[in-house]
Amino acid sequence: MSNVALHGLNKSFGDLEVLDNVSLEIESGSFVSFIGPSGCGKTTLVRVVAGLEAASSGTVLVDGSPPAVARSHKRVGLVPQQPGLLPWRTVRANAHLLLDINRAANPPDAANPNTLLREVGLGDFMESYPHELSGGMQQRVALVRALSLHSPLLVMDEPFAALDEITRSEMRLLLNQLVEGRGVTVLFVTHNISEAVALSDRVIVCSPRPARVVADFNVDLPRPRARDIEDDSRFVELCAEARHALHGAMRP
Amino acid sequence: MTRRAFAPLVGIVVFVAVWEGFVRAFNVRPFILRAPSSAVNYLWKFRSDYLDAAWVTVQHSMLGLLFALLLAVAFGAVLASNRFLERAAQPILLLIQVVPWIAYVSSVVVWLGLGSAPALFMVTLVCLPAFVFASVDGMRSVEPATLELMSSVDASRLEVLTRVRLPSAAPLLFTTARFNVGLALAIAYYVEGANFSNEGIGNIGRSAAANNQADRLWASVFSIAVVGVVALLLLSLLERTVLHWHAAQRTENR
Ligand SMILES: Nc1ncnc2c1ncn2[C@@H]1O[C@H](COP(=O)(O)OP(=O)(O)OP(=O)(O)O)[C@@H](O)[C@H]1O
Numbered sequence: 001m002s003n004v005a006l007h008g009l010n011k012s013f014g015d016l017e018v019l020d021n022v023s024l025e026i027e028s029g030s031f032v033s034f035i036g037p038s039g040c041g042k043t044t045l046v047r048v049v050a051g052l053e054a055a056s057s058g059t060v061l062v063d064g065s066p067p068a069v070a071r072s073h074k075r076v077g078l079v080p081q082q083p084g085l086l087p088w089r090t091v092r093a094n095a096h097l098l099l100d101i102n103r104a105a106n107p108p109d110a111a112n113p114n115t116l117l118r119e120v121g122l123g124d125f126m127e128s129y130p131h132e133l134s135g136g137m138q139q140r141v142a143l144v145r146a147l148s149l150h151s152p153l154l155v156m157d158e159p160f161a162a163l164d165e166i167t168r169s170e171m172r173l174l175l176n177q178l179v180e181g182r183g184v185t186v187l188f189v190t191h192n193i194s195e196a197v198a199l200s201d202r203v204i205v206c207s208p209r210p211a212r213v214v215a216d217f218n219v220d221l222p223r224p225r226a227r228d229i230e231d232d233s234r235f236v237e238l239c240a241e242a243r244h245a246l247h248g249a250m251r252p
Numbered sequence: 253m254t255r256r257a258f259a260p261l262v263g264i265v266v267f268v269a270v271w272e273g274f275v276r277a278f279n280v281r282p283f284i285l286r287a288p289s290s291a292v293n294y295l296w297k298f299r300s301d302y303l304d305a306a307w308v309t310v311q312h313s314m315l316g317l318l319f320a321l322l323l324a325v326a327f328g329a330v331l332a333s334n335r336f337l338e339r340a341a342q343p344i345l346l347l348i349q350v351v352p353w354i355a356y357v358s359s360v361v362v363w364l365g366l367g368s369a370p371a372l373f374m375v376t377l378v379c380l381p382a383f384v385f386a387s388v389d390g391m392r393s394v395e396p397a398t399l400e401l402m403s404s405v406d407a408s409r410l411e412v413l414t415r416v417r418l419p420s421a422a423p424l425l426f427t428t429a430r431f432n433v434g435l436a437l438a439i440a441y442y443v444e445g446a447n448f449s450n451e452g453i454g455n456i457g458r459s460a461a462a463n464n465q466a467d468r469l470w471a472s473v474f475s476i477a478v479v480g481v482v483a484l485l486l487l488s489l490l491e492r493t494v495l496h497w498h499a500a501q502r503t504e505n506r
């Protein structure tokens with residue numbers, strides 16, 4: 001489990017201001033979603049936390065250390081928007097990819113990707129190649145690839161955006177099952193309000209670029225979250241609340 | 253597989269038959285174009301000479317090709333990560349590519365003398381640019397998201413090179429190799445004929461041409477053709493094994 005602390009974070013690309021004084025404390029073990037208008041800076045924010053981009057000013061601490069330290073200890077599991085599987089590797093080899101790289105930093109308690117693949121229903125596809133899989137299956141491999149590091153922090157940037165609605169809700173359920181009880185901290189970027197509410201302990205709404213935090217609320221829905229959580233009246237209320245915050249932020 | 257081999261075979265048989273018929277019907281002067289039957293007869297009679305010569309030519313062309321490929325991978329790895337060096341190298345590579353090798357090959361032969369050195373050097377040099385361009389383009393073709401994934405676990409440059417960049421460059425390198433095979437054979441043949449080393453198919457061809465020995469010349473044309481076809485076949489076999497994952501190699505796309 002990781003806790004993440006952001007203090008007065010600013011980021012510009014040349015003259016383009018993307019992050020405006022973002023400060024957040026993220027408790028370890030919580031699932032936090034970021035929603036906001038397209039192009040507001042969500043990807044940039046999580047890339048800074050993952051140590052893939054340097055902030056222009058302000059501090060980021062992951063478990064009390066700069067993100068570069070977390071990265072060099074393989075304490076960040078990245079799930080990108082496109083699964084990005086290597087076409088020449090089998091499903092099994094793709095799931096092992098992050099363990100095969102920079103082996104010296106592998107945690108002693110790394111998960112077994114084969115077990116995880118079975119857990120996400122890909123047991124029969126271990127020797128298949130990515131081109132033989134559907135989009136949802138590919139994204140499940142990408143999930144396993146990140147989870148196998150046993151990293152205390154997962155950074156997921158719209159991982160389900162390219163999937164159809166049915167596959168998406170399956171993936172929601174699966175992700176909830178995978179992270180509940182694993183005690184991992186998750187930073188999750190999405191455009192989808194109900195996805196954010198269904199998955200998260202906390203939803204953070206960002207303003208249009210440059211991104212500021214305009215709303216930040218807890219999702220007090222019980223866990224484990226079942227498939228019918230979306231019929232819950234509290235779920236509907238929370239979605240409405242998030243939608244209002246988002247629309248409020250969009251108005252000049 | 254047998255079905256796939258059938259169509260090309262028909263093509264070859266028809267081609268050889270038309271050639272044979274043409275030479276017989278119009279009574280073409282022997283040195284200009286020889287009937288395949290007569291060249292093949294000659295080739296069969298002196299098969300062990302031609303086999304020895306072919307082995308030398310195979311070594312010159314294929315080793316040269318291999319050196320060029322290895323150098324290109326090394327250069328590609330450096331140039332793909334350094335725009336300045338890439339820009340600096342570009343004119344040199346383009347010069348090698350556009351200046352006809354046949355224009356300066358005699359000087360190289362004089363410089364490197366007898367034996368295999370000039371043949372290997374020329375094949376390596378002339379095949380290098382296309383391989384380097386393929387290697388740089390292939391290594392650059394990696395998705396930024398994949399590179400980001402690699403850097404999220406602090407992958408070293410060497411790991412990125414071997415795990416991601418090199419496999420990404422493989423399809424383009426294979427395509428280039430197929431194109432370079434013909435070039436390598438032409439250069440090996442020519443240099444063998446030019447340096448009086450008494451070795452290689454090129455040497456037989458050159459002395460046959462100088463002495464007006466039509467059968468001997470056309471038998472050497474046939475044997476270099478066989479070397480080329482076998483090389484291409486082996487290359488596509490290798491390609492199909494190594495790149496089975498690549499879209500161009502999948503049967504449903506054929
Ligand atoms: N490397 C970069 N160089 C220059 N500008 C960049 C870079 N990365 C992002 N930007 C700019 O920063 C702004 C925010 O981009 P970012 O990708 O963080 O937005 P986002 O909220 O993730 O958008 P989306 O919801 O569409 O994914 C955009 O205007 C983008 O053009």
Ligand SMILES: [Mg+2]
Binds near residue numbers: 042043044157
């Ligand atoms: Mg984004």
